Amino acid sequence: MELVHTIAEVRARHDAARAAGRVVGLVPTMGFLHDGHRSLMIAAGAECGFVTVTIFVNPLQFGPNEDLDAYPRDLEGDLKLAEGAGVDLVFAPTVAEMYPDGAVATSVRVNGLADQLEGASRPGHFDGVATVVAKLFSIAGACRAYFGEKDYQQLQIVTRMARDLSIPVQVIGCPTIREPHGLARSSRNAYLDGVERQAAGVLKRALDAGVGAIDAGERATDAVEARMAEVIAGEPRAALDYARVVDASSLERRDVLHGTVRLLIAARVGAARLIDNVGAQAG
Numbered sequence: 001m002e003l004v005h006t007i008a009e010v011r012a013r014h015d016a017a018r019a020a021g022r023v024v025g026l027v028p029t030m031g032f033l034h035d036g037h038r039s040l041m042i043a044a045g046a047e048c049g050f051v052t053v054t055i056f057v058n059p060l061q062f063g064p065n066e067d068l069d070a071y072p073r074d075l076e077g078d079l080k081l082a083e084g085a086g087v088d089l090v091f092a093p094t095v096a097e098m099y100p101d102g103a104v105a106t107s108v109r110v111n112g113l114a115d116q117l118e119g120a121s122r123p124g125h126f127d128g129v130a131t132v133v134a135k136l137f138s139i140a141g142a143c144r145a146y147f148g149e150k151d152y153q154q155l156q157i158v159t160r161m162a163r164d165l166s167i168p169v170q171v172i173g174c175p176t177i178r179e180p181h182g183l184a185r186s187s188r189n190a191y192l193d194g195v196e197r198q199a200a201g202v203l204k205r206a207l208d209a210g211v212g213a214i215d216a217g218e219r220a221t222d223a224v225e226a227r228m229a230e231v232i233a234g235e236p237r238a239a240l241d242y243a244r245v246v247d248a249s250s251l252e253r254r255d256v257l258h259g260t261v262r263l264l265i266a267a268r269v270g271a272a273r274l275i276d277n278v279g280a281q282a283g
């Protein structure tokens, strides 16, 4: 496995891989890698002849009061995990390499999909994500890119962005990896102490309760969302931000559920703001 820090080196390695007939698999990350990331690398390795992991804590996607400076970092640990997962190349650029002019004049915005849910709670967040992912796709060239379903709204946004801009990258969503009590693996779980980590399992229990209501025939969106909120309210360490049921592709909220839907939840547990989601079929 090779570690590189410049865009030119990534382009050269990817051009050589493609010239040798290998499909490039890209796993964009912000580092502090865990089993969720490992599953993306394994999926990429199973389908691609050359796997690149990018590690870049992207300042553009953090709001002024968010955790950019405190965001957990561990390049040494990340390199070990990536090597163990069979990765060929790690791209860990500096901020100056990615944004040599400081503030970017060009920003990518995916209208509609970026406005609600996380977009409403974190204004500008998805413009920062779409902009850096567009850059990473442009740097990587033709490839398959692997993203976790854990960040479901992000997955829909980067998929739409690649399609709208005719970027030759196939975006692949991979299932969420969970701890035994249901907590979705996330770098932000590092902010939780042992008791909070247990308490954070409430997000998955709330989602399961919502799915249970839909499976039992409930079709009123309000009622399913209220059921999820009720479960969160039962855990004193958790504070709900939102519990929503939306169309799985457009992310639009309808009063009456039908078709393939996605249940999404965001809550604070201790110092961590956590998100999670699951799918369901409403008739």
Ligand code: PAF
Residues within 6 Å of the ligand: 028, 029, 030, 031, 056, 058, 061, 129, 132, 133, 151, 154
């Ligand atoms: O999901 C993440 O880790 C980030 O949002 C991403 C896609 C690497 C862009 O910075």
